[in-house]
Amino acid sequence: MDGLSGTSDAVPTRRQTLLLLVGLVLVSLNLRSALTTVGPLIGDIRSDLGLSGAAVGLLTTAPLLAFGLVAPLAPAVAARVGVERALVGAMLLLGVALALRPLPPVALLFLGTIAAGCGIAIANVLLPALVKRRFGARATFMTGVYSFALGTGAAIGAGFAVPSADWLGSWRGALAIWALPAFAAAALWATQLRGTSATARGVGVRPARVHLWRDRIAQRVSAFMAIQSVLFYAMVAWLPEIYRHQGLSKGHAGVLLSIALTVGIPLGLAVAVLAGRLHDQRPLAVLAVALQAAGWLVVLALPASLGWLCATLLGLGFGTGFTLVLALMVLRAHDARHAAELSGMAQTFGYAIGALGPVLIGVVHDLSGGWTLPLIVLVGLTVPELIVALGGSRPGFVSGPAEPALAAAEPAPAPAG
DSSP states (O other), X not given: XXXXXXXXXXXXXXXXXXXXXXXXXXXXXXXXXXXXXXXXHHHHHHHHHTOOHHHHHHXXXXXXXXXXXXXXXXXXXXXXXXXXXXXXXXXXXXXXXHHHTTSSSTHHHHHHHHHHHHHHHHHHHHHHHHHHHHHGGGHHHHHHHHHHHHHHHHHHHHHHHHHHHHHHTSHHHHHHTTHHHHHHHHHHHHGGGTTOOTTTTTTTOXXXXXXXXXXXXXXXXXXXXXXXXXXXXXXXXXXHHHHHHTTOOHHXXXXXXXXXXXXXXXXXXXXXXXXXXXXXXXXXXXXXXHHHHHHHHHHHHSOXXXXXXXXXXXXXXXXXXXXXXXXXXXXXXXXXXXXXXHHHHHHHHHHHHHTHHHHHHHHHHHHHTSSHXXXXXXXXXXXXXXXXXXXXXXXXXXXXXXXXXXXXXXXXXXXXX
């Protein structure tokens, strides 16, 4: 038995199941709020610290680069110490990083942001493995639950950044306050360590190697996440600017981005349930990419007065696509170890390449002198996205049969009611 697979020491009680559910949601709420609080406050941060444009760009892209660099390490860490211990460590690292990053000197802002990205990267990778091992047949539904919490956390972070800065008197307090939910998540997950053996937590176990980098299904799932990340982060960075160029006010353009970030959140649960019930997830892949392509075509070809339609289509498209990718990390894996390795691989590609999205579109804009060519590029990227999404959504499993000890699923948790 190791930290990524095997059976639990006992069938969980309702109280334990409830704590597990709350812990899963609380971790998920922390995985985007730490990042989305920076954007609304970037003007105050820049003027207070005298940051250059390049420094601001580094501040916003550093977490994504950390995601890509650290993601491959998470499965090995979890196999050594156990998923629960790794999550406790990730949340502690996140809490410390968020508490330190607003403090002087300015170097702490960057070091804290990178460290926060490392903690988030570990949790990002391990959540699919956790739901695969702890929830069994209900894993895809729980994927929808934490996808919903991810989006909610991102929206809360963005929405409360400026009001909390007003309440607390500075942007420093508005950033530091997000250390509290991270520490709360660490404390709650620490309770999951009680009553389990050392081997169940993965201590002292030499993990078997799982190689997925040459597996076609793993490659396609990873490419799907990568292209979708390019499109998503390009939207986050440039959609308001595109609509401001078309004549909308700063406030109106910002509202459109807010719509795009929130409208797809409720869809996550439905997509997760459908993905788990369907033998073939390709219809969901077609839906996700079609909505994204339609959204970019609206902003390219229709007047700015229909910006709400663009934002709605993009939000629904990314809400469907992101939840589908998370579900595929569970559905295409034999067991929790394969889920962790597939998650690590997909997120390595997804976030590392996704960080290039804003840069790519910015360069095309500078070279062309307008937004028409960048938007054509974004529409064009949905074609290869559809190809790899269909390949990754086709029924099947990643290579390597599950070992008997790894294939034994944990008993499904008792209902938390």
